[in-house]
Amino acid sequence: MIYSEKVMDHFQNPRNVGKIEDADGVGEVGNAKCGDIMKIYLKVDDNGIITDVKFNTYGCASAIATSSMATELIKGKSVDDALQLSNKAVVEALDGLPPVKVHCSVLAEEAVRAAVADYYQRKGIEKEIPGCSGNCSCCHLHDEHCGGDEE
Amino acid sequence: MKRIYMDNAATTAISPAAMQAVQQAWEVYGNPSSLHGAGREAFFLLDKARADVASALGAEKNEIFFTSGGSESDNWAIIGAAKLMQKKGKNEIISTAIEHHAVLHTLNALEKEGFKVILLPVSAEGYVTAEQVENAITENTALVTVMMANNEIGTIQPVSEIGAVCRSKGVLFHTDAVQAVGHIPVNVKEMNIDMLSLSGHKFHGPKGVGALYVRKGIRLPNLINGGAQESGRRAGTENLPSICGMAAALTEAIENMEKNTAKIVPLRDKLINGLTAVERTRLNGGRENRVPNNVSVCFEGIEGESLLLWLDAKGICASSGSACTSGSLDPSHVLLAIGLIHEIAHGSLRLSLSEHTTEEEVDYVLEVVPGIVKYLREMSPVWEKIVKEEK
Ligand SMILES: Cc1ncc(COP(=O)(O)O)c(C=O)c1O
Numbered sequence: 283m284i285y286s287e288k289v290m291d292h293f294q295n296p297r298n299v300g301k302i303e304d305a306d307g308v309g310e311v312g313n314a315k316c317g318d319i320m321k322i323y324l325k326v327d328d329n330g331i332i333t334d335v336k337f338n339t340y341g342c343a344s345a346i347a348t349s350s351m352a353t354e355l356i357k358g359k360s361v362d363d364a365l366q367l368s369n370k371a372v373v374e375a376l377d378g379l380p381p382v383k384v385h386c387s388v389l390a391e392e393a394v395r396a397a398v399a400d401y402y403q404r405k406g407i408e409k410e411i412p413g414c415s416g417n418c419s420c421c422h423l424h425d426e427h428c429g430g431d432e433e
Numbered sequence: 434m435k436r437i438y439m440d441n442a443a444t445t446a447i448s449p450a451a452m453q454a455v456q457q458a459w460e461v462y463g464n465p466s467s468l469h470g471a472g473r474e475a476f477f478l479l480d481k482a483r484a485d486v487a488s489a490l491g492a493e494k495n496e497i498f499f500t501s502g503g504s505e506s507d508n509w510a511i512i513g514a515a516k517l518m519q520k521k522g523k524n525e526i527i528s529t530a531i532e533h534h535a536v537l538h539t540l541n542a543l544e545k546e547g548f549k550v551i552l553l554p555v556s557a558e559g560y561v562t563a564e565q566v567e568n569a570i571t572e573n574t575a576l577v578t579v580m581m582a583n584n585e586i587g588t589i590q591p592v593s594e595i596g597a598v599c600r601s602k603g604v605l606f607h608t609d610a611v612q613a614v615g616h617i618p619v620n621v622k623e624m625n626i627d628m629l630s631l632s633g634h635k636f637h638g639p640k641g642v643g644a645l646y647v648r649k650g651i652r653l654p655n656l657i658n659g660g661a662q663e664s665g666r667r668a669g670t671e672n673l674p675s676i677c678g679m680a681a682a683l684t685e686a687i688e689n690m691e692k693n694t695a696k697i698v699p700l701r702d703k704l705i706n707g708l709t710a711v712e713r714t715r716l717n718g719g720r721e722n723r724v725p726n727n728v729s730v731c732f733e734g735i736e737g738e739s740l741l742l743w744l745d746a747k748g749i750c751a752s753s754g755s756a757c758t759s760g761s762l763d764p765s766h767v768l769l770a771i772g773l774i775h776e777i778a779h780g781s782l783r784l785s786l787s788e789h790t791t792e793e794e795v796d797y798v799l800e801v802v803p804g805i806v807k808y809l810r811e812m813s814p815v816w817e818k819i820v821k822e823e824k
Contacts, residue, residue, distance in 0.1 A: 293739070294746060299812050314776040314815045317736055317756045317764070321814040340813040342738035342757035383757075 285343060286377040292347035297354050300336040307361075307404065309396025312389050318345040320393040322353065326401055330360045337393070344383040351375050352390035361398050365411065367391055434748040437794045441635075441726055442584050442612060442785035443752055447678065448637035454681035455639060458674040465671055466662060475673055482680035486644055489683045490629065491620035498645050498663045499676050503611040503632030505656070506645040507535040509667070510607040510628040511578055513653040515543050518575030518605065525549045525573045529561050529590075530770040531583050535630075536609055537766070540578075548575070558719035559586045559771045563594035570598070576605045581613035581629075585754055585767040585783060586718030587727025589617060596625030605651070611635055611643075615686035616724050617694075621646055628653070633679030636686040637787075642675035693788040697725040700786055700795050704728045707799040708782075711806055713819065717768060717781065728784040731773065734816030735780045735809040737764075743805045749798055755779040776815065 285293070302323035312319035318341030325334035335357050339349040351372050356364040369387035373379050379387060399411040438446070447455075458478055463471030465479045480494070487494045500506045515526060528540055530552045540550045553565045566577055577599050582589050592608050599606035607628040613619060614629075615636025621629055627648045634640040647653050647666075659668025686693075701723075708730045709716050717729040732740070737753030744751050754765030756779060763769070764778035784798065810816040 290742075293742065296812070310814060314779075315774075317775070317779045319814045338812050338814045338817065340734065340815040341736050342755070343742045345736070346739060346812070 283380050283382075285347075285380070288351075288375070288377040289344060289347040289379065292350040292376065293343040296337075296346055296350040298336050298350065298357070299338070301338060302334060302336050305336075307397045307399075307401025309393050309398070309400055311392045311396050312341070314340065317341060318386060318389060320345065320349050320389050322349070322393045322397040324361070324364075324397045324401055326361055330362065332356055332359055332361060332364060341386065342383070344379055344386040345389065347376060348372050348379070348386045348390040349393070352394055356394055361401055364394050365398050367394050437749045437797065439784040439786060439790065439794070439798065440750045440752050441787040442587075442783065444634045444640060445637045445787060446789070447639060448682050448685060450685050451638050451678040451682035455674040455678035458677040461673065465673065466660065478677055479671055479673060482676045485680040485684050486631075489619075489687050490614070490631075490646055491622050492646050493649060495664065496621075496646055496649055498647060498667050499671055500643045500645055500667060501672075502641055502643040503533075503609070503630050503635075504535040506630030506632070506643050507533070507609050508539050509645055509656040510630060510647075510653070511536065511539045511576065512543065512656060514576040514605050514607060514628070515548055516654050517652065519548075521575075523573050523575035525551065525571060526575055527551045527553065527566060527569045527577045529553045529555060529579055531555050531559065531586075531588075531767045532578070532580050533584055533609055533611070536578060536580070549573075553579075555588075555770055557772050559583060559588035559717070559767075560719065560722065561590055561595075563591050563598045566595050567598045567602070570602050570604055574602075574604045576607060578607040578609070581608045581610040581619070582617065582724045583718065583767060584612045585765055586729045586771065587612075587724045587785075588718040589613070589722040589724060592626065593624045599627070600625040612724060615683055616690070616726065618690070621648070627651060631683075633675065633682065636682050638679035638682030639675040642672055642679050644679070689788065694725045696788055697786050697790065700790055700792060701725060701728055703792075703795055704784060704786075704798065705730070707795075708802060711803050714806075715777075717771060717773075726786040728786070730782055731768070731777050732780040732782065732806050732810075733777055734813050734819050735806060737779060737781050739809055740780070740782055740802075740805060743809070744801070747801050747805075749801065752783045752785070754781040754783065 305323040306326040307324040310321040321338045323336045327333050335353045337349040337353050339346050369391040372387040372390050402409045461475050463475040465476040483494050483497050487497045544550045553561050581592050605627050609630045611632045614631040629646040632643040657668050713733040715731050737755030738757035741753050754768050756764045768778035
């Protein structure tokens with residue numbers, strides 16, 4: 283399997299690795315049984331802008347690279363913009379992922395959404411945010427089970 | 434950067450002697466089946482290669498059939514034996530949970546055709562026993578197929594004992610010895626083996642060539658039909674250069690086996706001891722009855738593909754049984770069969786050595802791996818949980 287240079291760069295030099303102790307929102311998705319877990323920490327200012335973001339990921343190279351890229355894409359954006367982040371955007375920003383790895387980008391999208399959902403919950407703001415179904419095979423076998431939108 | 438190749442269970446570098454044999458055979462362009470001088474020249478080379486492979490296994494020349502590799506040999510032996518015994522009303526096949534896919538997927542295909550397949554479980558150390566095989570044999574047993582050495586965790590199965598059980602019960606016995614031949618002593622007569630698969634590229638021979646030993650008297654039906662090559666049992670003009678290269682590599686491997694083993698085992702053990710000294714790391718497969726070249730460990734809290742790619746970046750070629758590297762949702766069936774949970778099996782690393790492995794290389798690996806493991810653990814939420822639970 284061949285990864286793009288961008289993927290290898292974000293795997294070997296991941297941006298925003300770490301934790302934020304006093305985070306305003308934390309989201310964890312995935313399942314160790316399936317081989318990938320992503321945890322995203324957000325620091326959000328009073329205007330709803332993401333001023334800092336960090337991640338911790340257990341998984342393959344593409345899981346690490348998509349986490350890294352997803353955090354880059356939402357840094358400095360509003361939480362509502364972050365909610366719009368699609369797995370497709372992450373894949374494109376990485377110059378593509380091998381088909382069997384596209385689920386990692388779905389996981390990154392879900393990790394961001396889970397972190398934003400946590401932020402809203404802590405704020406006491408009600409907001410409907412679709413999250414991870416908790417069913418790994420849904421993402422892993424995206425093409426057959428989820429009518430995935432990747433090519 | 435110098436490359437450190439520790440993936441010899443995947444494939445090996447071709448040896449100079451094998452390369453020379455291949456090159457010499459390329460010049461002999463005749464068809465071994467032709468009656469003229471050019472054909473005879475090729476036939477003699479083929480005949481010599483067959484004699485060499487036979488003598489390496491303690492077999493007769495006319496019991497060796499050249500194939501396209503380990504997978505074909507496994508398919509032929511298993512499908513052939515199943516068909517042969519089906520005629521006698523026998524439809525059960527006994528094997529193990531840790532076989533190579535060349536065996537397991539062949540068995541799956543036979544299952545769809547109505548055969549009953551029994552996969553014996555292995556111990557936590559990765560072994561089956563002859564007793565398990567004996568207890569599983571019934572009057573309907575068509576075939577027992579148990580690998581000699583496992584490709585992932587290096588465990589050597591008690592093939593001699595299993596062979597004796599099968600012989601005494603009158604049941605056909607096949608062994609996939611792809612990871613064993615050229616690495617540990619093999620004698621098909623002493624071990625009561627009816628059929629044995631081997632593959633050239635696992636002992637410094639060429640890829641895409643192998644052999645199946647079939648004991649004299651077993652009328653194994655053909656897998657590949659056509660011309661009269663290989664005594665009419667395996668059609669297709671022989672891949673003479675590869676066959677000659679394989680025979681040369683095997684002869685060399687057997688000649689140097691003792692010397693190579695004495696060199697590799699201490700390096701293997703140094704790696705095992707060094708890697709398992711990393712906290713929350715386990716050795717896969719028992720220490721005793723292990724092929725000389727195999728190291729397989731699992732690091733908790735990390736995923737194998739990330740580890741492999743970091744090792745690759747440091748010039749080290751290795752392998753893993755994680756789901757990501759297997760291209761499926763599940764980690765390797767072998768690691769699950771020895772009782773590992775998914776989370777731990779995903780963190781596996783296999784290093785397989787050769788006689789060309791040096792102590793410096795081993796030291797370098799031991800210097801590099803713990804740092805990478807630590808780095809990946811530091812960013813792993815799974816490791817975070819493990820550490821929290823410990824407190
Ligand atoms: C135990 C075992 N059986 C069969 C095979 C298949 O051999 P080949 O690649 O020559 O078809 C391999 C090699 O990967 C193996 O390790």
